[in-house]
Amino acid sequence: MDDFIKYNYHAHTERCQHAYGTEREFIEAAIRMGIRRFCFSDHVPSPAAPGYVSGIRMRMDEAKEYHDEIKALAEEYKDRIEIFVGFEMEYTPVYFKEQIKLIDSIGFDFLILGEHFWTTEEDGPWSGTPTEDEERIRAYVDAVIEAMKTGRFLYVAHPDIMNYNGQDCVYEWEMTRLCKAAKEMHIPLEINMIGMKEKKQYPSKRFFQIAAEVGCDIIIGLDAHTIEHITDVENYKECVDFARRLNLHLIDGSDLL
Numbered sequence: 001m002d003d004f005i006k007y008n009y010h011a012h013t014e015r016c017q018h019a020y021g022t023e024r025e026f027i028e029a030a031i032r033m034g035i036r037r038f039c040f041s042d043h044v045p046s047p048a049a050p051g052y053v054s055g056i057r058m059r060m061d062e063a064k065e066y067h068d069e070i071k072a073l074a075e076e077y078k079d080r081i082e083i084f085v086g087f088e089m090e091y092t093p094v095y096f097k098e099q100i101k102l103i104d105s106i107g108f109d110f111l112i113l114g115e116h117f118w119t120t121e122e123d124g125p126w127s128g129t130p131t132e133d134e135e136r137i138r139a140y141v142d143a144v145i146e147a148m149k150t151g152r153f154l155y156v157a158h159p160d161i162m163n164y165n166g167q168d169c170v171y172e173w174e175m176t177r178l179c180k181a182a183k184e185m186h187i188p189l190e191i192n193m194i195g196m197k198e199k200k201q202y203p204s205k206r207f208f209q210i211a212a213e214v215g216c217d218i219i220i221g222l223d224a225h226t227i228e229h230i231t232d233v234e235n236y237k238e239c240v241d242f243a244r245r246l247n248l249h250l251i252d253g254s255d256l257l
């Protein structure tokens, strides 16, 4: 399969409570599709405020089993495909230290940044909530830049999740800041396949026009939550066409790990 993704860093497991299918089924589908490297990056567990239980991520005490199970599969399938295990993580300053401590103690392969919230999940708002408030987009961009500066993130998933509908000049100013920081730190930005499939606010044409002007590295990510997401050739083509039309510098991600 020449016209499909070869190196994918973005996939989830049932532990996040909104993905379906076993890790083995995901891996078998990836092999059928000719994927060379398939990485799991499930939503990172978060300590959260007392009494708050997340419905979109694994518990802290599930992280080790998640890691061990995927490492066992990586060993089992090593002659057919490369498998790595990481997390998609928000940069949440109040929890970051505790989360990193857990991750480092278990020994994960990589992190991608998915800034679904720039404060905490329990306080919100979700970054995709439509807003005209320029304080929000500024806070989002500040958080993404801070996160990149930690040096812990391989790339930024759906950097265009922020759903700002205020003045164009504000959007352009803030997202140029984000793109320039990513370019300086050599951190790729993701075209998210689920967003393309489900016609979400991302991938955003106006965002990637800025990324093209700045000259950022761009990578495509499956963001697989189901087996169907791993076999959607049409959707992949649409993402490649999107990148070509905007003259983006697309990388395959083969040298990220």
Ligand SMILES: [Zn+2]
Pocket (backbone or CB within 6 Å): 012, 016, 018, 043, 225
């Ligand atoms: Zn998810």
Ligand SMILES: [Zn+2]
Pocket (backbone or CB within 6 Å): 010, 011, 012, 088, 114, 157, 223
């Ligand atoms: Zn994801």
